[in-house]
Amino acid sequence: MSHLNVIVSAIADVAEGIRHFTLVDAAGRELPGFSGGSHVVVSMRAGARTYRNAYSLLSPPSDRSNYQIAVRLQENSRGGSRFMHEQVQVGTALEIAWPVNLFAISRVGRKHILVAGGIGITPFMSQAHDLLRTGANFELHYAFRSPRHAAFVDELRRLLGPRLKCYDQSQGQLLDPAALLSHQPLGTHVYVCGPGGMVDAVLDTAARLGWPDAHVHHEEFLAPPVGEPFAIRLAQSQRVVEVGAEESMLEAMEAAGVDVPYLCRGGACGRCELEVLATDGVLEHHDHYLSEDERRAGNKIMPCVSRAKCTFIELNL
Amino acid sequence: MQHGYWIRSKPVYTSLAWQYRAQAHMVLAHGEAGRAVLRLYQQRLPEQPVSVLYLVGDEEADYTASLRALAGDCLLTFTKQEALWAAFNAALASACMGTRLYAAGNEAFLWQVSTLAASHGVLHADIMREQPASLARPVYCVHCKTITPHVTTNIAVCSGCQRHLFVRDHFSRRLGAYMGLMVDAEAPGEVPAAEEIYP
Ligand code: FES
Numbered sequence: 028m029s030h031l032n033v034i035v036s037a038i039a040d041v042a043e044g045i046r047h048f049t050l051v052d053a054a055g056r057e058l059p060g061f062s063g064g065s066h067v068v069v070s071m072r073a074g075a076r077t078y079r080n081a082y083s084l085l086s087p088p089s090d091r092s093n094y095q096i097a098v099r100l101q102e103n104s105r106g107g108s109r110f111m112h113e114q115v116q117v118g119t120a121l122e123i124a125w126p127v128n129l130f131a132i133s134r135v136g137r138k139h140i141l142v143a144g145g146i147g148i149t150p151f152m153s154q155a156h157d158l159l160r161t162g163a164n165f166e167l168h169y170a171f172r173s174p175r176h177a178a179f180v181d182e183l184r185r186l187l188g189p190r191l192k193c194y195d196q197s198q199g200q201l202l203d204p205a206a207l208l209s210h211q212p213l214g215t216h217v218y219v220c221g222p223g224g225m226v227d228a229v230l231d232t233a234a235r236l237g238w239p240d241a242h243v244h245h246e247e248f249l250a251p252p253v254g255e256p257f258a259i260r261l262a263q264s265q266r267v268v269e270v271g272a273e274e275s276m277l278e279a280m281e282a283a284g285v286d287v288p289y290l291c292r293g294g295a296c297g298r299c300e301l302e303v304l305a306t307d308g309v310l311e312h313h314d315h316y317l318s319e320d321e322r323r324a325g326n327k328i329m330p331c332v333s334r335a336k337c338t339f340i341e342l343n344l
Numbered sequence: 345m346q347h348g349y350w351i352r353s354k355p356v357y358t359s360l361a362w363q364y365r366a367q368a369h370m371v372l373a374h375g376e377a378g379r380a381v382l383r384l385y386q387q388r389l390p391e392q393p394v395s396v397l398y399l400v401g402d403e404e405a406d407y408t409a410s411l412r413a414l415a416g417d418c419l420l421t422f423t424k425q426e427a428l429w430a431a432f433n434a435a436l437a438s439a440c441m442g443t444r445l446y447a448a449g450n451e452a453f454l455w456q457v458s459t460l461a462a463s464h465g466v467l468h469a470d471i472m473r474e475q476p477a478s479l480a481r482p483v484y485c486v487h488c489k490t491i492t493p494h495v496t497t498n499i500a501v502c503s504g505c506q507r508h509l510f511v512r513d514h515f516s517r518r519l520g521a522y523m524g525l526m527v528d529a530e531a532p533g534e535v536p537a538a539e540e541i542y543p
Contacts, residue, residue: 137465209367211441214465237366237442239470 030070031058033094035119041097042178045146046112047085050094053120057091061126063157064150064246067094068124068292071110077282078107081248081292083149084126085179087156094123097178099146101250105273127290130218130246132158137214139165140207142229144221148178150246151220155186166190168207170225173197204232218244248293251275251332252313260341261285262304276330285344287330294332301342303328308337360384360446360474367442369394370435372428372457374449375401377476378411381448385414394418395435399428399453429460436464448474452482452493455520468517481542483511484521491521499527499538508535511542 032053041047052058061084071078082096098111115121130150132139139158141151148169158165167187171177174195183191194200208217208229217238219229226247233243251274259268259276270279277299280287290298294314303310303326312322314329321327328335328342360380362369369390373381378398396419400406411419422428445466447457454473461471480494483502490504495511502509502524509524516523528534 135462135465135467208441213436213439213441213443215441235365237363237444239467241467241469242441 030122030124033058033121033123035115035117035121036093038115038117043175044100045097045176045178046100047095047097047178048111048115050096050121050123051092058094059125060091061088061153062128063088063132063154064130065126065128065153066130066150066291067096067126068289069096069111070122070124071107071114073106073110073114076106077278078105078110079278079281079292080107080111083130083153085149085152088153089156089160094126097146097149105250105253129291129296130154130220130244132163132218133216133242133244135214136216136242137164138212138216139163140211140215140217141165141167142202142204142207142217142219142221142225143167143169144202144219144225145171145176146178147219147221147225147246148183149220151218152179152183154218155183159186166192168192168194168202170194170196170200170202170221204229205236208232208236208238216242216244218246220246223247246295247315248291248295249313249315249332250293251278251334254311254334255336257308257335257337258339260339261344262341263344270334275332276328276334280330287344289331292331294329297329299329299331301328301330301344302326304341304343306335306337306340308335308340310335310340358472358474360448360472362387362390363444363472364390366390366392366444367440368392369444369446370439371396371446372399372432372449372453373397373407373447374399374453375476376405377448377450377453377474378405378407380474380476382407382410382414384446395420397422397428397432397435399423399425399449429456432457432460436461436466439464445471446473447471448476450480450482450494451475451515452491452520455517459520481511482521483509483524484516484519485509485524487526491519492524495522495524496540496542497538498541499536500524 033050034053035048036051037049039047066081066083068079068081085095098108100112101108132154143151194202219226226245253273256272257270268279268283270276277287288298290296297316310328311334313332316329371381396415398411398421400423408421447454458468480496483492483495485502485504487507488505492503498511500509508527510527512523514523
């Protein structure tokens, strides 16, 4: 996978625990264009380990002089967000993958309802610019814990005016998905990004009200959970890769120099799917890509977030 | 002979069934396909409001009376296509997300429903469609661009240019019709006997 070399040109704290980074091309060139909703995967070399996390691009897609990302310090960070908060300074060189869009706005939609919770605002920043540019009919509903947690709210107010609706939970303002989704005109699409509970509430409500699946979009990249160590046997190359308790299968294989494709690293896109040939334990699927039937069949795994409770797992790789 | 072939562009239809997770239901049917709506009414009725828009067919069976008995005031009948499309257009304009759409009729009717609905942002896949027993095809003449409705044979005369057309399995979603190609282009006048294969 080809990478872009960038340098951090500015850092700002934009809300409690949320830090904003501006990235420019290391050689001073224009960065590749992207569309609203795209993300980049940032590689972070922390000692012997490399973390790779996906972050949404916040900047207007028309501006190719820099990329902007926002990183929330995760309480149980395995290292990625902590590295970004504690190690990265203005001038730090980083490696990022080309932008990928797994959360694009529907071209045929008549109206677009964007629903953000907390740091879930990030993919909507670039989308809002795209939607304004095309003159689309849209609204952004933004829920946050308190004004101190409301990243980019002033900028969004300036940009969107009455199209922005805020829900300040510290003031008891709650976003009610049923109220939001029950009176939308035909041809509306809804997009949600935020904490799992909020995403589920919007998806469940849309389904209950009879919204067809193709009108409901969500972006929820999961962090790989920790577990027990085990070994991966690679059938084709006859190699063995040890997976540590705090590492994902994907990270372990990358560290061993095995090339495994990925796009989201969060169990959403399906790009990293691998075939399981054998295991002496049980697969622990954490993605939301595989269907129930595929899980039951037990011969596929998404190594970016899933693992196994076993001593070994054999992959067709 | 292409009879019995399946190729990707040939649309696949199901039989209508209520989608119980909904806010409202809108059913459209034409002529003979009124039967599909009668069958729909044999299933457990949904709790949400239902409206049925029925276009009475010309020579085909007229199910108005049986539909009236089942759907009562929810039924609107039309004898003119234009009136039906105008009513459907108005209904789409005021409908909410969660209004489930069902359509039953010949292919030309179904694709007109889809096209009009698409102008309101409804995706093809959002509409449940059923084709009645007749397999008759609308055929698009690739030479003069006329669409000849209700073709039941594998070779048919184009209603525009009078050429003999071979009716292919290639269906254009944009046109809502099957492609028809001149059959005697190589050897003019040599037209094989037509067979009724889309009864
Ligand atoms: S990389 Fe997207 S599911 Fe694994």
